[in-house]
Structures are given as C-alpha cells and as structure tokens.
Amino acid sequence: MSHARFAPVTDSIVRELRSICGDANVIFGDASRLARYSRDQVPEKHSHVPPEAVVMPGAAAEVQAVMRLANRELIPVTPRGAGSGLSGGAIPVFGGICLSMERMNRILEVDTANLVAVVEPGVVTNKLDETLKPLGLFFAGYPMSEEICTLGGNVAHNAGGGRAVKYGVTRRYITGLDVVTPSGELLTLGGKRFKDVTGYDLVGLMVGSEGTLGVVTRIIIRLLPRPRYRRSLLVLFDGVRPAIETVPEIVIGGRMVPASIEFMDRISFQEACRSLKESLPWERAGAAMLLESDGSHEAQVAEEAAMMESVCRARGPLDVFTADSEVDSARFWKIRKQIPWTLKALSTHSSIEDIVVPVGEIPAIVEKIQGLEKEYAVRVPVFGHAGDGNLHAHPLKDPLSTEAAWYELIPRLLTDLYTATAALGGTISGEHGIGSKRRQFLPLVMGAGQIDLLRRIKQAFDPNGILNPGKIFD
Amino acid sequence: MSHARFAPVTDSIVRELRSICGDANVIFGDASRLARYSRDQVPEKHSHVPPEAVVMPGAAAEVQAVMRLANRELIPVTPRGAGSGLSGGAIPVFGGICLSMERMNRILEVDTANLVAVVEPGVVTNKLDETLKPLGLFFAGYPMSEEICTLGGNVAHNAGGGRAVKYGVTRRYITGLDVVTPSGELLTLGGKRFKDVTGYDLVGLMVGSEGTLGVVTRIIIRLLPRPRYRRSLLVLFDGVRPAIETVPEIVIGGRMVPASIEFMDRISFQEACRSLKESLPWERAGAAMLLESDGSHEAQVAEEAAMMESVCRARGPLDVFTADSEVDSARFWKIRKQIPWTLKALSTHSSIEDIVVPVGEIPAIVEKIQGLEKEYAVRVPVFGHAGDGNLHAHPLKDPLSTEAAWYELIPRLLTDLYTATAALGGTISGEHGIGSKRRQFLPLVMGAGQIDLLRRIKQAFDPNGILNPGKIFD
Numbered sequence: 032m033s034h035a036r037f038a039p040v041t042d043s044i045v046r047e048l049r050s051i052c053g054d055a056n057v058i059f060g061d062a063s064r065l066a067r068y069s070r071d072q073v074p075e076k077h078s079h080v081p082p083e084a085v086v087m088p089g090a091a092a093e094v095q096a097v098m099r100l101a102n103r104e105l106i107p108v109t110p111r112g113a114g115s116g117l118s119g120g121a122i123p124v125f126g127g128i129c130l131s132m133e134r135m136n137r138i139l140e141v142d143t144a145n146l147v148a149v150v151e152p153g154v155v156t157n158k159l160d161e162t163l164k165p166l167g168l169f170f171a172g173y174p175m176s177e178e179i180c181t182l183g184g185n186v187a188h189n190a191g192g193g194r195a196v197k198y199g200v201t202r203r204y205i206t207g208l209d210v211v212t213p214s215g216e217l218l219t220l221g222g223k224r225f226k227d228v229t230g231y232d233l234v235g236l237m238v239g240s241e242g243t244l245g246v247v248t249r250i251i252i253r254l255l256p257r258p259r260y261r262r263s264l265l266v267l268f269d270g271v272r273p274a275i276e277t278v279p280e281i282v283i284g285g286r287m288v289p290a291s292i293e294f295m296d297r298i299s300f301q302e303a304c305r306s307l308k309e310s311l312p313w314e315r316a317g318a319a320m321l322l323e324s325d326g327s328h329e330a331q332v333a334e335e336a337a338m339m340e341s342v343c344r345a346r347g348p349l350d351v352f353t354a355d356s357e358v359d360s361a362r363f364w365k366i367r368k369q370i371p372w373t374l375k376a377l378s379t380h381s382s383i384e385d386i387v388v389p390v391g392e393i394p395a396i397v398e399k400i401q402g403l404e405k406e407y408a409v410r411v412p413v414f415g416h417a418g419d420g421n422l423h424a425h426p427l428k429d430p431l432s433t434e435a436a437w438y439e440l441i442p443r444l445l446t447d448l449y450t451a452t453a454a455l456g457g458t459i460s461g462e463h464g465i466g467s468k469r470r471q472f473l474p475l476v477m478g479a480g481q482i483d484l485l486r487r488i489k490q491a492f493d494p495n496g497i498l499n500p501g502k503i504f505d
Numbered sequence: 506m507s508h509a510r511f512a513p514v515t516d517s518i519v520r521e522l523r524s525i526c527g528d529a530n531v532i533f534g535d536a537s538r539l540a541r542y543s544r545d546q547v548p549e550k551h552s553h554v555p556p557e558a559v560v561m562p563g564a565a566a567e568v569q570a571v572m573r574l575a576n577r578e579l580i581p582v583t584p585r586g587a588g589s590g591l592s593g594g595a596i597p598v599f600g601g602i603c604l605s606m607e608r609m610n611r612i613l614e615v616d617t618a619n620l621v622a623v624v625e626p627g628v629v630t631n632k633l634d635e636t637l638k639p640l641g642l643f644f645a646g647y648p649m650s651e652e653i654c655t656l657g658g659n660v661a662h663n664a665g666g667g668r669a670v671k672y673g674v675t676r677r678y679i680t681g682l683d684v685v686t687p688s689g690e691l692l693t694l695g696g697k698r699f700k701d702v703t704g705y706d707l708v709g710l711m712v713g714s715e716g717t718l719g720v721v722t723r724i725i726i727r728l729l730p731r732p733r734y735r736r737s738l739l740v741l742f743d744g745v746r747p748a749i750e751t752v753p754e755i756v757i758g759g760r761m762v763p764a765s766i767e768f769m770d771r772i773s774f775q776e777a778c779r780s781l782k783e784s785l786p787w788e789r790a791g792a793a794m795l796l797e798s799d800g801s802h803e804a805q806v807a808e809e810a811a812m813m814e815s816v817c818r819a820r821g822p823l824d825v826f827t828a829d830s831e832v833d834s835a836r837f838w839k840i841r842k843q844i845p846w847t848l849k850a851l852s853t854h855s856s857i858e859d860i861v862v863p864v865g866e867i868p869a870i871v872e873k874i875q876g877l878e879k880e881y882a883v884r885v886p887v888f889g890h891a892g893d894g895n896l897h898a899h900p901l902k903d904p905l906s907t908e909a910a911w912y913e914l915i916p917r918l919l920t921d922l923y924t925a926t927a928a929l930g931g932t933i934s935g936e937h938g939i940g941s942k943r944r945q946f947l948p949l950v951m952g953a954g955q956i957d958l959l960r961r962i963k964q965a966f967d968p969n970g971i972l973n974p975g976k977i978f979d
Binding site for chain 1 (some may be wrong): 957
C-alpha cells in the first residue's frame with residue numbers, strides 16, 4: 032500500500048536499507064513474513080496493513096541512517112516493539128517501513144549505585160524483572176502484559192499496570208531516553224538523575240507519544256526497592272454494585288494507598304475461571320475484586336489488607352480468599368490476566384476499550400455500561416484497574432448478528448460510551464493509547480484548539496510527517 | 506525598557522488593559538510600585554528589570570483578553586506568582602506587561618470524592634495545606650518555600666521540596682490545567698482522572714515550562730492521605746564526608762524510601778543555628794543530616810527511622826536528636842529552612858545554585874565543590890535535598906573583594922561547577938529552573954539539537970515569542 036503523500040519502498044531503497052542493517056535484517060517481497068508485522072493485539076482484522084519492508088536495526092546509528100533515508104525519500108516509518116499494543120499503534124497504516132526493534136534487546140546496565148537500569152527498547156519487560164529480582168529491586172511501572180511486551184512499547188504508550196494505584200505508570204520511572212528524531216539526529220534526553228528542570232520535559236513528552244515524535248533507542252529506568260511483603264485478597268460478590276462500590280470506599284475512605292484494586296464483572300471473571308479450569312467456586316459470582324497490598328513492612332501490609340477486607344465484608348461478599356505468598360497471589364492474578372484473552376476468544380469480533388474516569392465515578396460508569404448493553408443488545412464485559420478509574424469494557428459481537436451489523440453498531444456504541452465517559456470527567460484511553468484505533472474519536476474528548484496544538488508539536492519534531500503517520504490525530 | 510522585537514506599552518494600551526481588568530488592577534507610570542515587580546528571590550541585583558505595566562487579572566477571561574491584546578501588539582508578557590522564584594523566571598527582562606496572578610487566589614474546590622483539589626494559580630501553597638489538614642489529605646509535591654510561594658509558581662517550575670525522595674515533585678500530582686495560550690485561547694488539559702494517554706502529555710509539558718508556553722489559570726491537584734506518623738532525626742557529624750556518605754547507604758543500601766534526606770554543611774548549619782539562637786550544640790558540628798520517615802503505619806515509620814539511625818551511628822556521629830511529633834520536627838526543619846536566608850544575608854553578593862546529580866554521585870560532587878572553594882578562594886556552603894541528588898551550592902562573595910571581581914569570578918566558577926556536575930551525569934537545575942539566571946549556561950548541559958527542539962516547541966505554542974521571552978534559551 033502506498034499513499035500520495037509518501038513515496039513507495041523501491042528496490043533501490045531496499046538495497047540501501049540492506050547496506051545499513053545487513054541483508055538478513057531487512058524483509059521485502061515476502062508477503063507471509065511481512066504479514067506478521069501488519070497487526071498488533073487489536074482484534075479488528077480489517078485494520079491490519081502490512082508494511083512494504085521490515086527493517087531490524089541493531090544499534091542507534093542504524094536507526095539514524097534509516098530515518099535519514101526515509102526522511103529524504105518521504106517514506107513512512109512505523110516503529111514496532113513486541114506488537115502487543117491495543118490501539119493499532121504499530122500498524123503501518125500507510126505501508127512504508129516497519130522499524131522493528133526486536134534485535135535491540137539488551138539490558139545494558141543495572142546500576143545499583145544509582146538505582147537505575149539502562150536498557151534497549153526491545154527488552155521484554157519480564158526479562159528486566161527477572162534480572163532485578165535477585166537484586167531486590169524492581170521497575171514499578173510495568174503493565175499487565177509483561178511476559179510479552181517490550182520496554183520500548185511501554186515507553187511509547189506510557190503503559191500502566193495492575194499496581195498503578197500505588198506506583199503510578201511508566202512515565203514516573205523514566206529518567207532518561209536516547210531518541211532518534213525523524214530527521215535522524217540522536218538526542219540524549221535526561222539521564223540517571225531523579226530531578227531535572229533543565230528546559231521543557233522532553234523525556235516526559237516522549238513517553239506516551241506513541242512513536243510519533245522519535246524512535247527510542249535507549250531507556251533509563253528508575254528502580255525501587257522490591258516489596259518484601261505482599262497480601263492479596265480475591266473477593267467474590269453476588270453482583271456488580273457491591274463489588275464496584277468498594278472502590279471509592281477503599282481509595283477515599285480507607286486513607287491508604289494499596290497496590291492493586293482490580294475489578295472483574297461476572298462474564299469476565301467466570302469465563303476466565305472456566306477457561307483456566309479454576310477450582311474456586313466461581314460459578315455463582317456476579318463480580319470479583321482482586322485487592323493487593325505490598326511493601327517493605329509486614330505490619331503496614333497486614334493493616335492495609337485488613338482495611339480492604341473489612342470494607343468488602345461490610346458489603347456482604349460471597350467469599351473472601353486471601354494469599355500471603357507470591358505463589359498464591361499468582362493464582363489470583365492468573366485469572367485476572369486471562370480475561371482479555373478469554374473475552375477475545377468468545378467472539379469473532381470484539382473491541383477492547385480502555386476508558387478512564389475520576390475514581391469516584393467508577394460506579395456511575397459501570398452503571399452506564401450496563402445501560403449500553405441493554406440499549407445495543409450486546410454483551411459488554413467490564414474489568415480492569417478500578418482503583419485508578421481505568422476500566423476495560425469489551426463489547427462482544429453477538430454470534431447471531433452479521434459482521435456488517437457489527438461494523439455499523441460498534442462506532443455508535445463507542446461514541447455513546449466515550450461521550451458518557453467524557454461527561455463524567457473521563458477520557459477514552461487510560462493506558463492503551465489512541466493509535467489508529469481511536470483516532471477518529473479524539474474530537475469527542477478534545478477541543479479543536481488542543482488537537483491543533485498536538486499537530487504543531489508533531490510538526491516541531493517531524494516536519495515531513497514520516498514517523499508513524501495516521502496515529503493519534505488525522 | 507523596550508526592545509526592537511517588541512512594542513512598548515503606550516497610554517492607549519494601558520487604557521485597553523484597564524478596560525479589561527479594571528482601573529485598580531493595572532499599575533502604570535508609578536516607578537516605585539513597578540519596582541516591586543522587577544525581581545524575584547534571585548540575589549543578583551543587576552538582573553532586576555521593572556515591567557512597563559503590571560496587570561492583575563481576576564479571571565481566565567481577563568487573561569485571555571490581555572494575551573490577545575499583547576499578541577496583536579507584540580508586547581512581551583511575563584507571568585508572575587509570588588515572586589519567590591530562584592531563577593529570574595518572573596523578571597520581565599524585556600519590560601512589557603507583568604501579568605501578576607495575585608488576585609486569582611481562590612481554592613475553588615476540595616473534591617474529597619475524587620481526591621483532588623481545584624485551585625487558582627495565586628493560592629499560596631501553605632493555604633492549601635491548611636485547608637487539607639483537617640480533611641486528612643495533602644498535596645505531596647510542595648516545595649520548601651510553602652509559606653510564600655504560590656501553586657501557579659510551583660507548576661511553572663515543577664517545584665520540589667524536602668519530601669521528594671519519597672513523594673516526587675509537583676508534576677506527579679498535577680492531573681489537569683486550564684491554560685491560556687499566547688494567542689488568548691483557553692485550553693482545558695487533563696482533568697480529575699489519574700491516568701490519561703489521550704494524545705501527548707500537555708499537562709506534563711506545561712509543568713516546568715516556566716511560564717513560556719501558556720498562562721495557567723486553574724490547577725487540578727491529586728491529593729494523598731496525610732501521613733499519620735512521622736519520625737525525624739537530626740544527626741550531627743564532625744565533617745562533611747561521614748554525613749554525605751550516609752546518603753547512598755540509606756537510599757541504596759537501606760532498600761527503603763524515607764520521606765526526607767537533607768544535608769547541611771558546616772557553614773549552612775552553624776550559621777542557620779546561630780541566626781535562630783538555637784540551643785542545640787551546633788558549634789562543633791562539621792555537617793548535619795535531617796532525616797525523616799513518615800507514613801500511615803507506625804511500625805513502618807519506626808523501622809525506617811531505625812534503619813537511618815543505624816546507618817548514621819555506624820559513621821560515628823557527634824549527636825543524634827530524634828523527634829516524634831510535628832512540633833519537635835518543626836524545630837529541625839526551621840533550621841533547614843533558615844539556611845538560604847541566612848546565607849544570603851552573609852554577603853552582599855551570592856549565587857543560589859541548584860545542581861542535581863545521580864544520587865550515588867552525591868559524595869563526589871560535594872568533594873568537587875570543596876575543590877572549587879579552594880581554587881577560587883570563595884566560600885561555597887552546600888545544603889539541600891541530598892536524597893534526590895539535588896544540592897544547593899551557594900557561592901558567597903568575599904567581603905574583601907570588589908564587586909567587579911565577583912562578577913568576573915562567578916561565571917567562571919559556575920561554568921566549572923556545571924561542567925563538573927554534567928561530567929557526573931547531572932544537570933544545572935533540579936527544581937529552581939533555568940529562567941534568565943542560567944540561560945547562558947544551558948549549552949553546557951544540552952546539545953544544540955535539543956535546544957533547537959525546545960525552540961521549535963516554544964514556536965508551536967507562541968509563534969510571536971511574546972510570552973516570558975528571554976527565559977530558558979536565548
């Protein structure tokens with residue numbers, strides 16, 4: 032696929048790319064290999080677009096050379112991590128070059144004297160965690176997909192995870208970045224220091240910019256002491272309301288900041304348990320909460336867990352299961368992590384949403400989603416990071432309806448969902464990003480003046496608009 | 506003062522300003538009143554410049570009207586909070602209009618259901634704290650000057666304070682901003698939600714932009730539960746080395762995150778104690794550490810304090826004083842907060858520096874500063890937020906030397922200090938900002954490509970360059 036604004040990837044361009052990165056690190060003309068780079072984890076198959084070429088650089092200098100070439104020839108470049116994104120951010124919507132960071136996957140340094148790790152963007156998040164574990168340290172901003180996602184992708188999307196209530200998300204921990212600009216210049220932003228007000232916060236701006244402002248080639252991550260104690264609760268309720276109403280009670284009434292406050296509605300929880308052949312008595316649960324406290328002090332962890340348990344017990348739960356060890360708590364998290372995979376498998380078509388509202392509005396948005404289920408006669412399971420106000424609603428196509436009917440219905444349903452979210456002071460993505468998936472909906476939550484400002488910032492970094500075009504805004 | 510790029514403030518402009526903000530809220534032609542707006546807390550008197558007019562808007566719509574007028578007429582506008590800044594950020598270096606936010610000083614809302622406060626920029630930081638205290642909440646990013654500084658200034662400089670080791674600085678807590686652009690448009694950025702990846706992080710970019718990208722008219726601040734317990738240690742050492750070497754031992758070896766790790770060298774500590782008529786045995790102290798743990802759990806606070814005490818005791822301190830109550834700990838903090846005022850009063854000329862290094866390099870930079878003291882034969886007391894790697898070195902003019910000699914010496918000394926800081930992976934400001942004071946030194950720590958990018962971002966917001974010109978970069 033090519034586009035009037037951009038030039039195609041020709042044989043002569045491919046020769047240049049091969050001379051930069053080596054023959055083995057350029058894919059061209061092989062449709063089945065290229066197809067693997069046409070998608071991320073967004074389930075909408077009609078959004079997939081293969082790149083014209085895939086280039087796998089091994090070092091920042093190679094990224095620079097590729098960007099200089101692409102900028103000169105006006106070829107679109109789409110950076111790619113693990114392809115585990117949920118907004119179409121790594122889909123090369125205008126074809127061109129897919130810049131896959133898979134070979135730049137080294138942990139360069141764990142600097143225990145300054146409490147930072149220095150990594151390449153292609154490092155799988157869990158690999159860093161495995162390295163840090165014996166040192167008693169961790170990167171606290173990691174997302175739920177840590178077994179597959181890469182740190183470069185975490186940075187691109189400002190990924191958040193199951194512990195953001197207490198620890199915040201990726202941006203909080205990124206103290207330095209090496210970035211190749213669209214014109215091929217290598218910038219060293221920030222460093223190993225924890226405070227810095229020298230000029231505008233370019234490190235923070237790069238984090239969450241979805242690969243549209245520069246290509247990250249090195250990441251410096253602030254590390255925290257790994258919590259020594261952990262206590263997890265899995266609490267089953269007979270319905271959504273008593274479960275979700277615990278959220279503001281814990282966050283606001285409890286006056287403590289636990290690590291995790293995860294919500295799972297009936298379909299999410301039951302289907303995940305069913306697919307895992309879970310032996311817990313999940314069949315009668317109308318909703319479940321996964322609550323966790325962690326820290327370096329046993330008494331603090333116990334006190335927080337007791338507070339959460341007492342809030343839950345006041346709501347008449349069906350069952351309360353507790354876990355004090357990593358092993359037991361892993362069982363609870365396995366259920367929670369299974370949900371998106373199970374839901375995707377329930378239907379040929381679905382949409383993984385990522386709305387966020389002020390935390391006190393969590394019960395209101397869940398009620399709204401239940402209303403949309405009835406209005407559109409589709410199932411919309413809901414789960415996610417309720418303690419942050421961040422919920423994954425997951426509309427599923429009715430197996431009896433046609434594909435055409437689904438594609439007619441889903442933009443209307445999303446428009447209603449997003450409009451309701453905005454009315455509660457929320458927005459359309461808390462951690463997945465806008466990408467190509469939500470681009471058309473941005474004006475629902477952002478005024479023309481602000482979108483125009485985003486465009487002017489993009490222009491400041493990328494005058495030719497070659498880096499990851501077709502993302503965030505039109 | 507006026508400048509070729511800009512137009513002067515004429516009588517007809519003043520009439521327009523008065524019709525926007527009311528006669529009483531515009532100062533013009535009154536040199537002594539204008540002089541009060543010529544400076545911030547930077548001691549360098551030669552940097553002071555009065556504005557041609559001061560305008561005190563009462564609402565965002567008035568700020569918009571002033572900006573539209575200034576943008577049309579090419580009149581420079583310098584926003585101003587309390588004037589407590591330490592980088593010359595509020596100095597109207599090209600004259601023009603000082604936009605003083607002093608009348609926009611209302612706490613609009615404390616939303617306990619969503620754990621945020623909504624304030625105008627002119628609210629004094631401590632006033633918010635007084636309001637939050639009975640609610641058991643607090644804004645954790647506040648700086649040391651909380652009795653005088655305003656929240657708008659905190660946002661402009663991404664201010665940090667004595668608890669940043671644990672709580673981070675201002676940016677972490679700002680979830681939403683209303684901003685008037687240089688062309689007079691009102692943008693509502695972010696909101697009461699705690700997660701948001703909808704487009705580039707404009708809230709984060711505005712924080713720390715030193716009033717050069719827009720005028721903040723409303724701030725939404727995330728609140729945390731106020732810690733119920735606190736334990737403070739004031740530890741006196743006979744010299745700098747044993748004191749400063751506790752810092753990496755606590756931060757790295759201790760595997761805990763205490764609230765405060767403050768360092769004071771001999772001159773800083775002794776002179777502050779002397780000026781306060783402190784009865785503690787300060788005369789023999791060669792250095793002091795103020796260490797504090799806080800939290801919602803008594804056992805955790807006690808355990809952290811015990812760890813810090815044990816690290817200190819292993820270094821053979823002269824004295825260890827502990828405090829468990831707000832009242833006692835206030836006595837320790839009073840000494841720490843007194844330091845910059847005392848040092849400024851010690852000499853007719855001084856320079857308040859704000860370098861930051863990776864936390865493991867704290868002993869190395871202190872040693873470097875001691876070398877500079879000898880090399881330049883000036884006293885350079887050092888104190889500050891050692892646990893963040895952020896130190897305030899404070900070169901003092903020798904009373905026997907001339908003013909001319911000082912102005913010849915200080916840029917050379919700062920160049921050496923900044924170069925040494927950069928060589929250790931640090932930078933020239935951790936929390937005070939670049940402003941007009943450090944602008945000329947920016948190329949010591951930032952490449953031309955990155956400075957050019959800052960300029961292009963500035964251009965994206967402020968094509969005519971009228972908002973706070975002469976700050977950060979040339």
